[in-house]
Amino acid sequence: MAAESKVPEVGKRAPAFNLPAYPEGKIRLSQYKGEKNVLLYFYPKDDTPGCTTESCEFRDRVATFKRNDTVILGISPDSVVSHEKFATKYELPFILLSDENHEIAEKYGVWVEKMNYGKKYMGIQRATFLIDKEGKIAAAWPKVKVNGHADEVTEALEELI
Numbered sequence: 001m002a003a004e005s006k007v008p009e010v011g012k013r014a015p016a017f018n019l020p021a022y023p024e025g026k027i028r029l030s031q032y033k034g035e036k037n038v039l040l041y042f043y044p045k046d047d048t049p050g051c052t053t054e055s056c057e058f059r060d061r062v063a064t065f066k067r068n069d070t071v072i073l074g075i076s077p078d079s080v081v082s083h084e085k086f087a088t089k090y091e092l093p094f095i096l097l098s099d100e101n102h103e104i105a106e107k108y109g110v111w112v113e114k115m116n117y118g119k120k121y122m123g124i125q126r127a128t129f130l131i132d133k134e135g136k137i138a139a140a141w142p143k144v145k146v147n148g149h150a151d152e153v154t155e156a157l158e159e160l161i
Helices: 049-059 062-067 080-090 103-107 149-160
Strands: 018-022 025-028 037-042 070-076 095-098 111-116 119-124 127-131 137-141
Touching: 018 080, 037 049, 037 149, 049 062, 049 070, 049 080, 049 149, 062 070, 062 149, 080 095, 127 149, 137 149
Parallel strands: 037 070, 070 095
Antiparallel strands: 018 025, 018 095, 037 127, 111 119, 127 137
C-alpha cells in the first residue's frame, strides 16, 4: 500500500513514466523536458461525476495552459479504450494516460486505501502535480477537491511563468 508520505515533494524530480495513452500511443514524461511544463492530474475513473467535472474544467482552460507552454496529461487506471470514449464524449483536447497496473500512481503516492459504503479497497486519490520544464515538481495538490481546483492550478501556473 502506498503511503501519503510517498507523494513527491515540491522541488524534487518528478517520477518518470512511459505509458499507453489516448490519442498518442505512448507518452514519456521525459519527452517534454526542456520544452513544456506538464500538468499531471490523477483521477479515479473515466466518466464518473467528479472526474468528468475536473476533466471538463481543465478542458475549458486548455488555451491558458497552451499559452503558458503547458501540456495537460490526465492519468487513471482505465484502459486506453475507456479513455477514448471518455475523451470523445466530453471533447477533451488533451492526452489521457492508462496506468492499469497503478505503477505510476504508486510512484506518485496516490494509490491508497479508500473506503466506500464500509468497504475498504485500493484506488486513486485524486491529485495534481505541476511539473516544470526541468522535470521537477513545481506545485502539488495531493488531495484534490474538484470544485475550484482548476482555478488553483491556473493561478499556480501563472506564478511559475
